[in-house]
Each structure stands twice: as structure tokens, then as C-alpha cells.
Amino acid sequence: xxxxxxxxxxxxxxxxxxxxxxxxxxxxxxxxxxxxxxxxxxxxxxxxxxxxxxxxxxxxxxxxxxxxxxxxxxxxxxxxxxxxxxxxxxxxxxxxxxxxxxxxxxxxxxxxxxxxxxxxxxxxxxxxxxxxxxxxxxxxxxxxxxxxxxxxxxxxxxxxxxxxxxxxxxxxxxxxxxxxxxxxxxxxxxxxxxxxxxxxxxxxxxxxxxxxxxxxxxxxxxxxxxxxxxxxxx
Numbered sequence: 053x054x055x056x057x058x059x060x061x062x063x064x065x066x067x068x069x070x071x072x073x074x075x076x077x078x079x080x081x082x083x084x085x086x087x088x089x090x091x092x093x094x095x096x097x098x099x100x101x102x103x104x105x106x107x108x109x110x111x112x113x114x115x116x117x118x119x120x121x122x123x124x125x126x127x128x129x130x131x132x133x134x135x136x137x138x139x140x141x142x143x144x145x146x147x148x149x150x151x152x153x154x155x156x157x158x159x160x161x162x163x164x165x166x167x168x169x170x171x172x173x174x175x176x177x178x179x180x181x182x183x184x185x186x187x188x189x190x191x192x193x194x195x196x197x198x199x200x201x202x203x204x205x206x207x208x209x210x211x212x213x214x215x216x217x218x219x220x221x222x223x224x225x226x227x228x229x230x231x232x233x234x235x236x237x238x239x240x241x242x243x244x245x246x247x248x249x250x251x252x253x254x255x256x257x258x259x260x261x262x263x264x265x266x267x268x269x270x271x272x273x274x275x276x277x278x279x280x281x282x283x284x285x286x
Contacts, residue, residue, distance in 0.1 A: 086145025155200025162192025
């Protein structure tokens with residue numbers, strides 16, 4: 053069963069509608085997709101069904117609801133869909149996922165930490181603190197900002213699904229661990245600890261690349277009706 057939620061950035065009730073339908077998608081085995089009416093796929097569907105109000109819900113090509121529907125009503129609309137089987141592939145909509153938010157919050161925390169080293173010459177001075185501050189800024193702020201924005205924006209703009217859940221959290225855990233090991237290794241002057249931290253941080257980057265590869269690789273595929281549609285169960 054294909055469920056498409058038509059939304060827009062300027063719609064005040066669309067985030068609420070998306071939250072409800074994402075809860076439903078966690079319980080029912082449906083292909084849930086959020087379409088922005090400002091994008092090509094959304095405009096095409098609006099024209100085909102002559103939709104005038106958003107949020108709107110389209111199930112298998114049929115407009116079934118307009119406005120924010122309650123959770124119980126949404127479950128009734130997809131009552132024929134089986135219970136959801138375990139899986140981590142997700143479409144990305146307007147609402148940012150928990151791991152994406154965590155990545156951006158982590159980036160901001162690392163930015164503040166690296167900025168705190170400025171009075172002590174941490175970024176530009178010739179002190180023992182300099183390599184620590186540089187890694188906190190580079191592997192911390194820059195990398196985690198890429199993690200947070202990348203897993204949210206790229207799947208949304210390409211219409212492809214991305215691995216979320218434990219894989220995303222594991223990636224960030226390895227990145228955090230690696231960064232702190234590198235920082236501790238420099239402070240303790242232990243090359244072994246720095247190397248172990250580098251391996252951990254690199255592993256996080258590798259997982260992120262593996263997650264994004266099918267998103268970017270499949271961005272040029274054209275599917276009938278739903279961008280990023282796959283025959284795999286969600």
C-alpha cells in the first residue's frame with residue numbers, strides 16, 4: 053500500500069500531519085512518502101488529482117483525506133495493510149529525525165568546545181591544545197553537521213530511502229568515540245590511542261558513506277508514481 057502525504061514548507065499543520073502518519077507507518081507495512089507540492093513529484097500529483105488543500109493524503113493514487121486526520125482515523129484508512137515488519141529503510145520528509153537532530157546538536161556542542169580553546173591559542177597557536185582543538189572542530193563540528201544535514205536533506209531531495217535507526221546511532225557513537233580517543237591520545241601523547249580513535253572515527257565515516265551510496269546512486273532512477281520506490285519491504 054502506497055501512502056503519499058502532500059505538504060508544503062509554509063503549511064502550519066503539515067508537520068503535525070506528518071508526525072501522525074509516521075507513527076502509523078511504524079505500525080503498518082505501508083510505503084509512506086512525504087511529497088512537497090513545490091517539488092516536481094508533488095506538483096504532478098496535485099495536477100492529476102486536482103488537489104486544492106494541504107495536507108492531503110493519497111493512498112494508491114486516490115485522494116482519501118484532506119487536512120490533519122487523527123491517528124485512529126489514519127489507522128482505519130490503512131486497515132488492510134499488514135503489521136509492519138522490522139526494517140530501517142525510511143523516506144525522509146519535512147520533520148527531521150532524531151538521529152539527524154542529534155547530529156546537528158552534537159555539531160553545535162563541538163563548535164562551542166573548539167571556540168572555547170581560542171583564548172588559549174587552541175586553533176592557531178603553537179600549543180599542545182592545538183591538535184585537540186583542530187580535531188574537535190573538524191571531526192566534531194564539521195563532520196557531525198554533515199551527518200545531521202546529509203541524512204536528512206539528501207534523501208528528501210532525491211526521493212530515495214535511507215537506512216535509519218540503530219545504524220545511524222551506531223555511526224554517530226563510533227564518531228564520538230573516535231573523536232574523544234583522538235583528543236585524549238594527543239593530550240596523553242599516546243600514538244596508539246590516537247590511532248585507535250582514528251580507526252573508530254573512520255568506521256563512522258564508512259558507515260555514513262554506505263548509507264548514502266544507494267541514496268545518491270539511485271537518485272537518477274525514474275519510477276512510476278513514487279520517486280525512490282523499491283520492491284523491498286519497508
